Amino acid sequence: MLKILKWVTAAIITVLILGWLFVWLVASGIDETTTYTENDFFSYHTLTDKEIEKAPRISGDYYFKSHPGDGYAPTNTIIFKGASNVEPLRVYLKKLGYTRQRIDSEAAETWIKPEQVNSDIFYLYANATTGEVELSKLLNN
Numbered sequence: 001m002l003k004i005l006k007w008v009t010a011a012i013i014t015v016l017i018l019g020w021l022f023v024w025l026v027a028s029g030i031d032e033t034t035t036y037t038e039n040d041f042f043s044y045h046t047l048t049d050k051e052i053e054k055a056p057r058i059s060g061d062y063y064f065k066s067h068p069g070d071g072y073a074p075t076n077t078i079i080f081k082g083a084s085n086v087e088p089l090r091v092y093l094k095k096l097g098y099t100r101q102r103i104d105s106e107a108a109e110t111w112i113k114p115e116q117v118n119s120d121i122f123y124l125y126a127n128a129t130t131g132e133v134e135l136s137k138l139l140n141n
Contacts, residue, residue: 033067049076049137051120056092058133059083069139077136086126086133093122108134 036043044053047066061081068074090100090109098111111122121138 033065035063035065037063047076049139051096052076052078052135052137054092055135056088058085058088059131074139075136076139077134080133082131083126083133084131086124089124089133089135093124098122 034043034047036047038044043066044064048064052064055078057080059080059082063079065077065079066074067076093100093111097113099114101110101112108123108125111124113119118140120140123134123136123138125134125136127133
């Protein structure tokens with residue numbers, strides 16, 4: 001009986017240690033922005049929103065950012081370097097059913113699905129001087 005008790009105690013302690021280690025590893029990066037490329041297989045396939053993943057590539061130099069939200073809605077972004085034409089992204093957003101909102105902000109274009117309450121929101125920012133273009137999706141669902 002004493003032998004069984006020792007094995008059960010050892011098993012419980014092992015499970016607790018492994019459980020704590022798993023939670024610590026997962027929680028250590030839970031509120032951080034993750035920057036990655038398409039070549040980062042795990043990050044790309046687990047963090048990239050499907051609509052961001054399917055966005056047209058307007059430049060060969062691009063990368064992704066994912067932010068879990070930390071109390072706010074999570075965001076997913078694709079950032080292009082050396083891009084000169086953002087029109088394919090606008091066409092893509094229209095095809096998805098999003099419409100550009102008329103807001104007095106010159107910083108970024110805002111795109112929503114007007115027929116949906118709490119629609120996801122896309123922000124399209126283009127800097128003609130640097131050639132950097134960002135397409136971000138704010139996940140409201």
